[in-house]
Amino acid sequence: MPFDLLTTVETGGCSSKIPPRQLEELLARLPLPVDPKILVDISTHDDAGVYKISDQMALVLTTDFFPPLVSDGYEFGLIAATNSISDIYAMGGTPLLALNIMMFPSSAIPLEVYSEILRGGYDKAHEAGVSIIGGHSIDDYPPKYGLAVIGMVHPDRIITNAGAREGDVLILTKPLGTGIILAGHRLKMTTPEQLEAVKLLMMRLNNEGARLMQKYNVRGATDVTGFGLAGHALKMARGSGVTMTLNMSAVPLADGAYSLAEQGCIPGAAFRNLDYTERETRFAEGLDYSLKMIAHDAQTSGGLIMAVAPEKAGELLDELHSSGHPEAAVIGVVEAKGDAALVLR
């Protein structure tokens, strides 16, 4: 019987983030480095930092790691690496190199699990064209794994939280519900097929999304992770100085997510995210409660939210559908800034 990584944790993946409101307060106390070559820093709450090397090239840097969210070491490695690399894609970049970050209790878990996790990381990095050229491990319980990744992007083609424009249409590339399905799985409320489907979603690279964003000249995007669709959309709306309206009934959902939410299977992270968004969000009268909570479900290795000019949205959507993102959908619009930065209806 292989070792079950889920026995080491109560929550995993991006559900394990520090509550967003507290994090913002803590980060606001740090002095921001001042350097004209820093093109993107944490002040806009972006996915990765960007540093200009020349007029032709900028480096994109990011890191992400978390405790297990699936039982199998190899699958955990695949998902953690996909999630780490995703921040490079969310900035419109091409990932190049990575370092492993591993915390592993060598006395508590068989060491084969360690090598399985790393094997997953290497395989996913290879698929993304990324070379892992080093890393660091420490003894710690429960285990945690992820990558620090460097990518590159043309300085004029950086895609940020601040790049959404009034009139743009919002596209989401992956269905929501990974947090809810994973929580449901731990309570034995999901079918094996439902679990398998969200694992595949979490292992799906956002590389095609990044490529198509550059092709269609998208300038505003982010990936959906621990703060949920609503949290990340809010950060984008704030960064861009606009109001985003999301039509929750158009949002693609992982199979089983809605019925689990309906039964009260709503992970604590969703409530934390709601605490974060509600001051700047208007929830339309009659918004379905389960959809409202799904909008706040913490996603691990989620899809991209892209703000695209309306005349290009149809073509971009078609190409996403034929490039491994069959569930991609138009989920909302970008409007001039109103009294709430985010509207869910």
Added chain:
Amino acid sequence: MKTVDTRGLVCPAPLIKTRQGLTEASPDETVQILIDNPTSLSNVKRYLADNKLEFAVREEGDLAIVTVTRGAGGEISINETEYCTTDIPQAPSGSRNTVVAITSERMGSGDDELGTKLMVSFFRTLVLVEPAPASVVFYNAGVKLALDDSPVLEHIKELKERGTGIYLCSTCINHFGIKDRLPVGSFSDMYQILNLLKDADHIIRP
């Protein structure tokens, strides 16, 4: 009365059992939920409030007993604002975009002693104003009003407790070398300060 025992369960299981219990109980039956961890308690309370169910909480040591009383059909109109003020601190909507900019230690100019008195009086009055402002931004010599020996420190803390954001200009703090003497507020760069002022509906500058 139906009892839902969630002791020993972690999130979201207590919520699922709560939901299940509410579905199974007859429409006007009272449902009692036993919860022994604070996170689940807070989420269950939030869930009940969001779904407009009336409830009361009694805490006995580590155990919380949530009693949900329902009328016919399970649909009860409750005093929603009560939950909003006790469980879910929210800025009252009218205050959302009022920003107070404190740019000096004194209110107005002319007589320094008078200016100091006026500023103290300004803060004493500001905490009484309904709704509380969305944020107070301190810059230039204004940051000194947030010092640990400031005559208005208590009022600033009170504003923060009422949900007002307290923002201190980090460049100014470094300039005066007072970084270690600021018990309350977030350090903010120009980007954040500018955004706060830019997005304000009203700016009050005493």
